[in-house]
Amino acid sequence: MQASNKKKGVGVEEGGESMISIVVCSRDKRLLDELSENIKNSIGCDFEFIGIDNSLRRGITKVYNEGLKKAKFPYICFMHEDVRFLTDSWGKILIEKLKDKEIGVLGVAGSSFIPENGIWYSVKRPFVKGQVVHEAKGKEQLDRFGVTREDEEVVVLDGLFLACRREVATEIGFDEELEGFHFYDADFSLRVSKKYKNIVTYDLLLKHYSGGKKDESYEKLRKKFIEKHKLPYSKLKTIPKNSFKWQTFEFDSKRKYPKILVGCPTSKDYGYCLEEYLLGLFSLNYPNYDILIVDNSEDDEFFDKLKSYGLKVAKGGFHNPVIKRIVESRNALRNYVLEEGYDYFFSLEQDVIPPRDVINMLLSAQQKIVSGLYFGFTNAYEFDGKDGLSTQPVRADSEDVYFSNSLKLMPVAYSLFNDKQKEMPSKKQKLRRLNEFDVNPPRKILVRMTGLGCILIHKTVLEKTKFRYEEGRKNADDRYFSDDVYDLGMPMILDTRIRCKHLVLKKKVKWV
Secondary structure: OOOOOOOOOOOOOHHHOOOEEEEEEEOOHHHHHHHHHHHHHHOOOOEEEEEEEOOOOOOHHHHHHHHHHHOOOOEEEEEOOOEEEOOOOHHHHHHHHHOOOOEEEEEOEEEOEEOOOOOHHHOOEOOEEEEEEEEEOOEEEEEEOOOOOOOEEEOEEOOOEEEEEHHHHHHHOOOOOOOOOOOHHHHHHHHHHOOOEEEEOOOOOEEEOOOOOOOHHHHHHHHHHHHHOOOOEEOOOOOOOOOEOOEEEEOOOOOOOOOEEEEEEEOHHHHHHHHHHHHHHOOOOOOOEEEEEEEOOOOOHHHHHHHOOOOOEEEOOOOOOHHHHHHHHHHHHHHHHHHOOOOEEEEEOOOEEOOOOHHHHHHHOOOOEEEEEOEEEOOHHHOOOOOOEEOOOOOOOOOOOOOOOOOOEEEOEEEEOOHHHHHOOHHHOOEEEOOHHHHOOOOEEEEOEEOOOEEEEEHHHHHHOOOOOOOOOOOOHHHHHHHHHHHOOOOEEEEEEEEOEEOOOOOOOOOO
């Protein structure tokens, strides 16, 4: 069966340059009809739909080559019949990308490295890229393979969706000696990658109703694929030694998830906790976040190391004192949030390890500024109270104040020292560290100040404030940030249910 559907008057150009041919190998007319309707409602440009009946179970490579011969338009997509598009006007997005003549095949999942076993998804980050929504037994999940959500080059692509210019598909073709339904995609995209750049994009989100099946045919074709290609294979100049599992999230395609940037300033001084920090980052159970790290080390060694994990990393300036480069790097993150359309900045310091569900918990407070709880050592200058900070009473209800001559491990959160401080300008208010009586039982409380180690900040706050410090004063930028939001009348909430690990024992950095 062959169906054709051309939506008139949407982005039409001379010579059919805005038109896409859709080729589908079908065994289920219901699924095929549903896919056709989904494409009609989502593609946003002219297209023809070529659904080829494969009830006789010919190899998919023969079906795709047949569809390729029938295709009339300059851009062609090969896809499974059990996928649905969740992105509006995805055809326009696709065409704009494929205008780049260096691109061979574009997909939504793949890998920059294919191992000896021939299975692209058996490797980990930073090699695997892309994301796909899967549904099984009525429940959706988002499988997110890559770390960044930017177009990246790969050597193999998953066959649920393959898009290219028609001349590329004609030049390379599908190998009909692979007679079943497996490894045709890896073979095709691998051969294309040797002449062009294969790209995984995150700008198209697809829902897939199956996760594939490994049967006797799968193993037979896998061995045939391995024999054909010299594996392992990659175009990477160096192969990263460290890897992390890709993520799976609970997901609801009908729900709107605020877009969040997670990041922090860092330097080579924090190399001691890098892998534990990254494990925490890659374990966050929230489907719509990106990571940006700003390295302000004096040289590029740590910058290159961060990049090897697949992270998006920016280079910050190296200054003395340390607080100057910290503030500059944090403002680079602030600017990125505002320029790239994020809803929130989640400041997660490089030595703070949160619980996996931290973002959902912070969002549940429905506040513009909300922090998780972590503990840190008191600073020496807190003992005299001269800079507006103090250690606190022995008990929350005590009027006696003590000053210790030894460091203590206490919450990195503060309240006003007493009610009289409300009459003072924010800059001169004296604050006290919270104690165990303040943070228990676990709950949401109003505070005057927290650290910037685990704090969610809405974009409207960032629009009205910048991170800063004052030369000659011992306070860090968390104090100035809290002063500024206090003056704006914005409440700062601490959710003491969120307990983070703070890797301070080996810390050598002195901010002030």
